[in-house]
Amino acid sequence: MISDRSDLPHSAGLPLVLVVNGPNLNLLGTREPGTYGTETLADVEQRITVAATRLAVRTEFVQSNHEGVLIDAIHAARGRASGIIINAGAFTHTSVALRDAIAAVALPMVEVHLTNVHAREAFRHHSYLSDLAEAVIVGAGPLGYVFALELLAGRTAAHEATSA
Ligand code: DQA
Numbered sequence: 665m666i667s668d669r670s671d672l673p674h675s676a677g678l679p680l681v682l683v684v685n686g687p688n689l690n691l692l693g694t695r696e697p698g699t700y701g702t703e704t705l706a707d708v709e710q711r712i713t714v715a716a717t718r719l720a721v722r723t724e725f726v727q728s729n730h731e732g733v734l735i736d737a738i739h740a741a742r743g744r745a746s747g748i749i750i751n752a753g754a755f756t757h758t759s760v761a762l763r764d765a766i767a768a769v770a771l772p773m774v775e776v777h778l779t780n781v782h783a784r785e786a787f788r789h790h791s792y793l794s795d796l797a798e799a800v801i802v803g804a805g806p807l808g809y810v811f812a813l814e815l816l817a818g819r820t821a822a823h824e825a826t827s828a
Contacts, residue, residue, distance in 0.1 A: 678722045679746040679820045681813060683712055685727040686734060686753035686762075692778075700778055701805055708806045715810045719817035721746075731755060731762065738765040746823075747772040747816035749809060756781075756791045763792040772819055774812035777802040 685705060688695060693704035703711075709725050716723045724745070726737040734755070741748060748771050755762050756777070766773055773796060780803030781788040794800050799815055801808040 675722050678720055679817070680722045680724060680741075680744055681716070681747045681749060681816050682737065682741045682745045683709070683723055683725045683809065683813075684734060684737060684748060684750040684752070685725070686751060686755045687729040689751060689753050690727050690729065703806050708809060711806055712809050712813060715813050716817075719813060721813065721817045721820065723813070731759060735761060735765040738762075738769055741771060742769040745771060746820045747774070749774050749776055749812040749816065750793065751776045751778070751809075752793060756793055757787055759792055763796065766793060766796050772798050772816060774798055774815055775800045776808040776812050778805050778808065779803060 690705055692700055692708065693702055705727060709723075712723055712725075726734070728734050728737070734752070738748065738750075748766070748769075750766070750773060752759065752762055752775075756775070773793070775791065775793050775797040777800075781791075782802065791800070798819070799812070801811050804811060
């Protein structure tokens with residue numbers, strides 16, 4: 665599912681941040697709520713959209729349970745987006761292909777996990793993405809995405825200021 669919430673005419677020239685969510689994150693709100701909380705993915709995306717307006721960036725959202733769909737969305741961000749926020753879900757711990765896609769597009773990327781993966785099972789401690797990330801935000805719940813957007817928006821603004 666791909667959705668662009670930046671349909672407001674005045675948002676057209678703003679930098680774009682792609683927000684990628686991986687497998688099972690479509691079930692947020694009902695999936696293990698004791699672990700992942702009660703906010704749905706739509707709630708989380710709404711939070712990000714509100715922050716994007718404040719930070720003067722555009723966002724585009726993709727969620728898929730299929731590795732190839734996520735990889736295609738990351739490829740399509742090349743030349744369009746100025747950064748990527750990704751919660752790859754369980755693919756974080758398994759997918760060399762997703763890592764290669766992130767490396768290939770060479771966009772600033774922030775890795776987000778709702779939970780503190782380091783306080784969970786050992787198989788969640790390793791990420792194939794972390795060493796490519798500008799920052800890794802774990803355990804902050806849905807706010808982690810907002811922190812990530814703050815970081816990427818600030819980076820974009822700093823880049824524009826130095827290249828002006
Ligand atoms: C997650 C952590 C992963 O280990 C898990 O497979 C998920 C969600 C998180 O947001 O905390 O699906 O990425």
